[in-house]
Amino acid sequence: MKRLGTSIIASALFFVLLSAPSDAVAQDKLVVSIWGGSWRDMVDKIIGTKFTAETGVPVEYITGGTIDRLNKEKLAKGNPESDVTFTTSHVGWLYANDGLYEELDLDKVPNAKNLIPQARISPYHIGTWAYVYTIGYRSDLLKGVSFESWQDLWKPEIKGKLAAPDFDPSHLIVVAAILSGGDAAHWEKGQAKLKELKPSFKAFYTNDANSQQLIANGETPVQVILSMNAHYMVGEGVPVELVIPKEGAVLGIDTVAIMKGSKKRDLAYKFINVALDPQVQAQVASFKKGSPMVSNAKIDPAVARLPGVFTTPEQWSRQAIIIDHKLRAEKTAEWRKWFTENIIN
């Protein structure tokens, strides 16, 4: 028995040694948590490189899906794996509600004085770039069909042609509520309207790559699509038309925050300051075709003209449907369950 105990302790030590980070390495770098793929590459290339040039501190990235990273940080509460976290605005509220974020002192972020009001999400997290979910369609496959309002998705011609994200139904739930005289808080008003849209759905996409593939091969010629994805597909030669309906497009904001318990708060503030630098913001807008979060960013006119890229207060007020981020965090589960039970299945 004693020998078995010794063996188990030896094995446990082996696993601990395998998984423990080296303190020597952990001291001289800033750890940033972000999605993988082009998001990580963009932040590394545009923000991380400039941060390292200014501070001499390298940046290490922890990548993963929204939920994976949230779960990992929840398990590491108080001793976070990362110093800085990028996530979507409403998911950021889940971090904040669970006490995972540090309250921000924006006096330590000089560039934050230029933040537009929409970027101030909470005392814990602020916007770094924005995008919209809106109607995107293949003009070559849907000849003679035009979209001016979200209501046009209910046209008979769209039957069996539409795709929407399966991971977030909030866009269509809020749009249906608005078309039915309600809003996000009174979303039930749009339930009947949304059920009328059911025959139009051909599929529900599961991630950006899936969305791009389904619209590129014409499988679903109309999508409720992420504006950045649509612009990317246009760049790849796929004739996708992106529409800003008269009711507006549903806004999404990706945010940045400092993890509570981070031992490198000063460096984290410097990193956020670099992220809000007007030149960096302009580069991000050009790279991802998203909206800047500071008012003094000089956006390439060709990018600023793109639908879903907002650079003026008028665009923000007239073209964006903004769902209260905290409400969205609280309602997501309820919306998701209703959508799955009544629309997807």
Place this chain on the structure above:
Amino acid sequence: MTPRPLLRVFVSPAVLCAIGFAAALGAVLQYSLRAYVPGSLEPGGFTLANFTALLHPLYARVFLDTVWICCLTAFFTLVLGYPLAFALVHARSVALKSVILVITVTPLFLGEVVRTYSWIVVLGNNGFLNSMLLKAGLIDAPLQLMFTRLGVVTALVHVTLPVVVIMLAAALAHIDRDYERAAASLGAGPIRAFLTVTLPLSTPGIIASVTTAFAWTFSAFATPQLIGGGRVNMVANLVYQLGFASFNFPFAASLSVAGLMLTFAVLALMRTAARPFERIGLH
């Protein structure tokens, strides 16, 4: 000194892993009995509400669909896999054996997601299959293969086939060839020798591979997610859609527990149903 001094050393990592798995399963069970608090990651007090919510007809339908898709996948994998395994074991040429083995096993190295994406290219309206059928004049309009049960089962069979072929080949290789020679010497033709000797003796391998294919398919996620496009859902997709995509971990946990119970129940049923056939294969 114990008779097997290294046994404990070798067993202890497995014991640690088992403790880890048991703890994870315990956490899932505990979560399934906790209330969901909107806007928070922390679950609330103990409740049975997550399980009563499963009484919605949608969940029963998805659970039944999952079992049906698993049955279809296991059946078609066996039908396709058995001849391949038979050829692999009985081929005289080493080169032919190698070709069969490489064709069979290569998909295992590609990963489920890559294999599934390749099926999207094949099954799409403008995909390889529809293009070929249209060019051959066999159809006038593309067949709807994506987002259908047929498409999902086709891709799942491809994903499962390598495992089944390897298991069947192992079972067939263990059958003493003298039995077949004896049957031939008594006047049985190749087909009769196969039906009366080889097939019955390979029954344990068939049962093991069908059971594995079923259990393997039950937890399928990426393939039904991408090929099904939300129109064909299995239990794992529901867990993702309702739990993880909406942060309702307690409900996701209750779905997982219900799925696990269903798997145990179906596997127990299969075991009971297979018992008479197992005796046939004793040799």
